[in-house]
Amino acid sequence: MKNKLKVYRAMYDLSQEKLANLVGVSRQTINYIEKGKYTPSVVLALKLSKVFECSVEDIFFLEEDELKEVISISKGSE
Secondary structure, three states: OEEOHHHHHHHOOOOHHHHHHHHOOOHHHHHHHHOOOOOOOHHHHHHHHHHOOOOHHHHEEOOHHHHHHHHHHHHHOO
C-alpha cells in the first residue's frame, strides 16, 4: 500500500514526533508507515485522516497491481 503521509505531514508542518504524539504511536511507527514498511490499522488510519481533515483514501491507496489483484479476486468469487 502506498501513502502520502509525508506530504500531508509537510503541508501541516508537523514533525514525525509531533504527529506520533497526536495519534498515540511512536515516531518510528510514523517513519515506517511513510516508508511503506508498515500498514496502519484502520483505527490509526482514521486518526491520521482526522488530523489532516481528509479521507483515509486521500492518504492511503493501493498500487495498480494491488488493485488488479483485488478486482481479480472479487470477480472470482461471483
